[in-house]
Amino acid sequence: MSKILIVAEHADDVLNPSTAKCVACASEIPDAEIHVVVVAANASPIAAEAASLTSVTQVLCIDNPLNVSQLAAIVAPQVVAMAEGYSHIFGPSTTFGRDLMPRVAALLGVNQVSDIMEVLGSHSFKRPVYAGNAIVTVEAPANLPLVATVRVASYRSVPDGGNATINSIEVESQSPEHTRLIELQAGKSDRPDLQTAAKVVAGGRALGSEEKFQLIFQLADTLGAGVGATRAAVDAGYVPNELQVGQTGKIIAPELYVAIGISGAIQHLTGIKDAGTIVAINKDPDAPIFEVADIGLVGDLFAIIPELQAALSG
Amino acid sequence: MDKILVGLKRVVDYNVRVRVRSDGSGVETDGVKMSINPFDEIALEEALRIKERGDANEVIVVSIGSGDSQQQLRTGLAMGADRAILVETSDRVDALTGARIFHKLIDRENPDLVILGKQAIDDDNSQTGQMLAAIWERPQATFASTLVIDGSKATVTREVDVGLEIIEIDLPAVVTVDLRMNDPRYVKLPDIMKAKKKPLEQIPLAELNIEKAVAISQVKFEPPTERAKGVMVEDVAGLVATLKDKGLI
Numbered sequence: 009m010s011k012i013l014i015v016a017e018h019a020d021d022v023l024n025p026s027t028a029k030c031v032a033c034a035s036e037i038p039d040a041e042i043h044v045v046v047v048a049a050n051a052s053p054i055a056a057e058a059a060s061l062t063s064v065t066q067v068l069c070i071d072n073p074l075n076v077s078q079l080a081a082i083v084a085p086q087v088v089a090m091a092e093g094y095s096h097i098f099g100p101s102t103t104f105g106r107d108l109m110p111r112v113a114a115l116l117g118v119n120q121v122s123d124i125m126e127v128l129g130s131h132s133f134k135r136p137v138y139a140g141n142a143i144v145t146v147e148a149p150a151n152l153p154l155v156a157t158v159r160v161a162s163y164r165s166v167p168d169g170g171n172a173t174i175n176s177i178e179v180e181s182q183s184p185e186h187t188r189l190i191e192l193q194a195g196k197s198d199r200p201d202l203q204t205a206a207k208v209v210a211g212g213r214a215l216g217s218e219e220k221f222q223l224i225f226q227l228a229d230t231l232g233a234g235v236g237a238t239r240a241a242v243d244a245g246y247v248p249n250e251l252q253v254g255q256t257g258k259i260i261a262p263e264l265y266v267a268i269g270i271s272g273a274i275q276h277l278t279g280i281k282d283a284g285t286i287v288a289i290n291k292d293p294d295a296p297i298f299e300v301a302d303i304g305l306v307g308d309l310f311a312i313i314p315e316l317q318a319a320l321s322g
Numbered sequence: 323m324d325k326i327l328v329g330l331k332r333v334v335d336y337n338v339r340v341r342v343r344s345d346g347s348g349v350e351t352d353g354v355k356m357s358i359n360p361f362d363e364i365a366l367e368e369a370l371r372i373k374e375r376g377d378a379n380e381v382i383v384v385s386i387g388s389g390d391s392q393q394q395l396r397t398g399l400a401m402g403a404d405r406a407i408l409v410e411t412s413d414r415v416d417a418l419t420g421a422r423i424f425h426k427l428i429d430r431e432n433p434d435l436v437i438l439g440k441q442a443i444d445d446d447n448s449q450t451g452q453m454l455a456a457i458w459e460r461p462q463a464t465f466a467s468t469l470v471i472d473g474s475k476a477t478v479t480r481e482v483d484v485g486l487e488i489i490e491i492d493l494p495a496v497v498t499v500d501l502r503m504n505d506p507r508y509v510k511l512p513d514i515m516k517a518k519k520k521p522l523e524q525i526p527l528a529e530l531n532i533e534k535a536v537a538i539s540q541v542k543f544e545p546p547t548e549r550a551k552g553v554m555v556e557d558v559a560g561l562v563a564t565l566k567d568k569g570l571i
């Protein structure tokens with residue numbers, strides 16, 4: 009039997025959907041018992057959410073005011089202190105999980121499987137390498153704890169409906185003073201979150217300025233969509249970094265992705281491989297984005313967007 | 323501060339369209355252009371800027387790999403690093419063993435700062451820096467887009483999913499860099515000539531007496547599943563009709 013511990017991701021007392029996706033991945037492992045650990049300054053509301061996830065049987069809370077900071081140096085020792093007895097320890101492939109889990113793995117003296125996209129067996133998985141241009145089947149040693157991150161874009165959240173027990177635990181671990189959180193500047197937006205939105209409208213360098221990028225925001229609002237961007241658009245300062253999609257940005261899997269004025273560089277495409285339908289609007293008929301698009305339209309975005317707006321609102 | 327250690331990994335150039343070998347044993351590397359991992363180049367650029375501001379005395383570039391990695395180290399020296407260390411092995415080195423190798427070099431060199439890329443674009447693991455910080459028992463500042471040194475402390479802006487996170491860390495520490503930190507300089511011909519005279523030390527991996535970690539084995543490589551061929555539409559009306567057909571609007 010596999011005994012799997014999932015490290016919950018949360019902010020502002022709310023569980024991040026990435027946790028339910030980790031549970032989905034873990035429940036593909038045969039004969040698994042799934043626990044979730046909430047390392048937090050105020051664990052109970054988060055634990056209640058985690059306890060309602062299908063397949064989770066136990067939620068463990070580690071409450072400590074220091075956990076206001078979710079930095080790896082602070083969270084990792086607490087996870088490690090309670091890791092004994094678990095065959096698997098999973099976290100999400102979000103920036104939270106990617107910061108934390110390798111630190112957990114190293115403290116346990118093991119390597120990590122990054123970005124599980126498919127479960128083949130209790131210790132056998134598929135994961136992407138080379139910006140998704142190759143998929144590798146990996147096998148982890150069965151006699152060691154298996155630390156992994158789950159590629160969240162590959163999984164759908166498990167539904168609510170579980171009824172796990174919630175237990176508080178105390179762990180012995182020292183919180184390091186060498187790492188201090190100063191400030192988290194979270195982008196505020198009423199739009200659907202890029203990582204979980206069913207529809208995303210994204211713009212590239214072609215938008216030309218922060219002002220003109222508003223066209224993308226307006227179209228997104230008409231569609232009820234989240235907004236994404238290429239690295240070129242972020243680098244040029246049209247939008248903040250959290251909107252970047254791709255190998256070094258967010259990997260997303262919306263039902264609809266509308267790429268506007270985006271060339272389709274490999275590093276960008278990595279981020280949208282799992283999208284349901286990709287629409288590309290680009291004035292260059294040879295742009296690589298058309299090779300992956302389900303629906304392509306060649307033309308000038310500055311003419312097309314207003315027309316599309318009119319057609320959608322009319 | 324005195325020394326900054328920077329890791330440079332030799333990887334398939336980011337412009338290359340990677341192909342999986344037909345026997346599934348890996349990706350094609352014969353005759354393929356190899357370069358410094360782009361994130362590592364940014365790490366080195368940042369170290370050089372810190373030194374040029376007068377905040378550090380020496381920048382040491384380190385690579386772990388086959389003798390071919392000397393090319394990337396020479397490029398690093400041409401960019402401005404003071405000396406290079408190649409830990410030589412023809413075997414694949416897993417992330418934890420890589421971190422242990424860096425840790426061993428840290429014991430020897432006592433750097434105040436280690437700057438690495440946030441991930442290598444071959445394995446896309448994003449692990450080595452975090453693992454190194456863990457076994458060195460020092461702070462880690464991952465996915466950094468700005469790094470400000472202030473005596474024995476550093477303030478780092480990290481690119482995280484919700485935006486930007488600003489943290490303060492005590493040195494020594496490990497920083498892993500994101501793309502927006504800087505634009506690496508181009509090397510000029512005279513610098514390449516000068517770099518030939520800079521020291522490049524080669525250490526066989528066996529000499530370091532590292533306890534090798536148990537690797538995650540790579541059983542089989544395959545190309546990703548291709549998306550089905552799409553349709554081109556003539557105009558906005560065609561686009562809207564197709565989206566309606568698919569039930570997407």
Ligand SMILES: Cc1cc2nc3c(=O)[nH]c(=O)nc-3n(C[C@H](O)[C@H](O)[C@H](O)COP(=O)(O)OP(=O)(O)OC[C@H]3O[C@@H](n4cnc5c(N)ncnc54)[C@H](O)[C@@H]3O)c2cc1C
Pocket residue numbers: 211212213214237238239240241252253254255256257258268269270271272273274275276289290291292295307308309310336360361443501
């Ligand atoms: C290590 C590494 C990691 C990277 N990670 C990422 C990543 O995570 N995400 C990412 O996006 N990029 C990433 N990149 C950058 C990537 O290689 C590309 O440079 C970037 O995606 C290009 O962005 P773009 O498509 O907006 O710009 P461009 O490539 O300049 O494309 C602009 C497109 O707009 C079209 N266009 C111009 N004007 C109009 C108009 N009026 N109407 C319609 N179309 C028009 C052009 O035909 C062109 O196709 C990475 C690069 C490296 C080296």
